[in-house]
Amino acid sequence: MSYADGSPVYLPQNLAPNEASPGWNNKADNAWQLTAATLVGMQSVPGLVILYGSMVKKKWAVNSAFMALYAFAAVLVCWVLWAHSMAFGDPLCPLMGKPHPMLSQHYLLNHLNFGSMPKSMPTADYVYFQFAFAAITVILLAGSLLGRMNFYAWMMFVPLWLTFSYTVGAFCIWGDGFLNRQDGIRTIDYAGGFVIHLSSGVAGFTAAYWVGPRLSHDRQNFPPNNIIHMLGGAGFLWLGWTGFNGGSPFVVSRIASLAILNTHLCTSTSLIVWVSLDMIFYRKSSVIGAVQGMITGLVCITPGAGVVDPWAAALMGAVSGSVPWYTMMILHRRSAFFQKVDDTLAVFHTHAVAGVLGGILSGLFAKPNLLRMFYFLDNYTGLLYGIINGKASQGLQQMLYQLAGVAFITVWNVVATSFICLLINRIVNLRMVEDELEVGDGAAHGEEAYALWGDGEKMPNPLRFRIPPRIPSICRRLP
Numbered sequence: 001m002s003y004a005d006g007s008p009v010y011l012p013q014n015l016a017p018n019e020a021s022p023g024w025n026n027k028a029d030n031a032w033q034l035t036a037a038t039l040v041g042m043q044s045v046p047g048l049v050i051l052y053g054s055m056v057k058k059k060w061a062v063n064s065a066f067m068a069l070y071a072f073a074a075v076l077v078c079w080v081l082w083a084h085s086m087a088f089g090d091p092l093c094p095l096m097g098k099p100h101p102m103l104s105q106h107y108l109l110n111h112l113n114f115g116s117m118p119k120s121m122p123t124a125d126y127v128y129f130q131f132a133f134a135a136i137t138v139i140l141l142a143g144s145l146l147g148r149m150n151f152y153a154w155m156m157f158v159p160l161w162l163t164f165s166y167t168v169g170a171f172c173i174w175g176d177g178f179l180n181r182q183d184g185i186r187t188i189d190y191a192g193g194f195v196i197h198l199s200s201g202v203a204g205f206t207a208a209y210w211v212g213p214r215l216s217h218d219r220q221n222f223p224p225n226n227i228i229h230m231l232g233g234a235g236f237l238w239l240g241w242t243g244f245n246g247g248s249p250f251v252v253s254r255i256a257s258l259a260i261l262n263t264h265l266c267t268s269t270s271l272i273v274w275v276s277l278d279m280i281f282y283r284k285s286s287v288i289g290a291v292q293g294m295i296t297g298l299v300c301i302t303p304g305a306g307v308v309d310p311w312a313a314a315l316m317g318a319v320s321g322s323v324p325w326y327t328m329m330i331l332h333r334r335s336a337f338f339q340k341v342d343d344t345l346a347v348f349h350t351h352a353v354a355g356v357l358g359g360i361l362s363g364l365f366a367k368p369n370l371l372r373m374f375y376f377l378d379n380y381t382g383l384l385y386g387i388i389n390g391k392a393s394q395g396l397q398q399m400l401y402q403l404a405g406v407a408f409i410t411v412w413n414v415v416a417t418s419f420i421c422l423l424i425n426r427i428v429n430l431r432m433v434e435d436e437l438e439v440g441d442g443a444a445h446g447e448e449a450y451a452l453w454g455d456g457e458k459m460p461n462p463l464r465f466r467i468p469p470r471i472p473s474i475c476r477r478l479p
Helices: 027-055 058-089 124-144 153-171 193-211 214-218 227-244 254-282 287-304 309-332 336-340 347-365 368-375 383-390 392-425 436-439 439-445
Strands: 091-093
Touching: 027 227, 058 153, 058 439, 124 153, 124 193, 124 347, 124 436, 153 193, 153 254, 153 383, 153 392, 193 347, 193 368, 214 368, 214 383, 227 254, 227 287, 227 383, 254 287, 254 309, 287 309, 287 347, 287 439, 309 347, 347 392, 383 392, 436 439
Parallel strands: none
Antiparallel strands: none
16 A cells, blocks of 8 residues: 555554455444444344333233344344345346345455445445344334234244335335436435335234234233333333444444434434423323334434434424324324224334334435435435525425335335235234233243242242151240
8 A cells, every 4th residue: 555655554453454354344434334233233132122021011021022032033034045135136126136145255255335335344244234124124013013913923924024025115215226216316215214114114004904903901901011121122222223323324424423413313302392292281291102202203313314414303303203292192092093903002103104204304304415425426405405505396306206205115015014914814813812812921922021929920839748846845835
């Protein structure tokens, strides 16, 4: 290596290129990407495992946590065998890529070359990071089905939905699909507002319709079994979002730094707005409500985290803390349609509604120079800056692409999820039988979350020996 004038550059031994770390491998980018992928993975395991296991009724704690744990493992196996290439590989058809395994050392250790610019890390980083995204999408979807889905049906649902629903959305918006045109306007989805959150919200609601509701008394009385643990799981989810949005540029850049700040600013604003509305209308601040407000803020900022200014992120937080609050707390209770479908953890409101808001607001507030730094293209602008800079038609076109992304992800997930549920139902019941629903974890897995004395655990009878007691002489009464 040498400077422009030809003088040599002497690097410390740990920074010098070698066979394990070629010149194209930026060790800082690589280290951050592995850290970010781990943070995203921790959102699921242990984050959502703890959150789901704590947020449901005690008799469903094991089943709910296990649904998340199983999905995380199953998605990784499917991801490296065929799903990654279907989402990010060469086109098989306009909706998906060609399936093939991602197990070749030559491919995984080679230079990552995806998107507008080559990235300075091995392809293995990209495969694992995108797996963590896919896994959390399926686990978020599970939140709509807790408390009644047959676990055998869930075991089949995970690989089928990953293959025929998630990979299609990822290919069309992030891969080589029709909503990600390299030569023109594309749908802005910085880190998955459409691909992850809108799809999980819509698919979860659709699957909940086909699976059917919980038992009526469970649906009416479904208290969390451990609110403190629920907050712990929520904490993993919140701080893990640092990797979710901070890792999406695949480079240690100014965009990554801005995305992290915007993520936490939007989330904090959303939580405060949600709690404030609870206090105004119900005269009581709800911890569960605070967690829901946190989630809607995280979801809303995701499609625009690195391409909007902090003032826009705060405004997005105010919207995400109020509009989903209204749809969940007011509209849901008044709508016969929403009442008919048993969405256990209100995933439709926290992810589908917030994801749509985030996608539309990203199209409104996206800043041209930030879009250029992220996408490396000059023809991008949000509607607001398009009007300010005299490019209103370009901004309007971008908004149309945002709406096209909403429409496509919604329709595809309704159709694909319905087909998968109907197919599985011909093989095994989607819903557990009534007797098992009464019991919960004990019937589903033969295990219970808490083995406490007096709470279902039978104490063994004491051993009795037929030997008369011998009283020490010092204790006998004198005559």
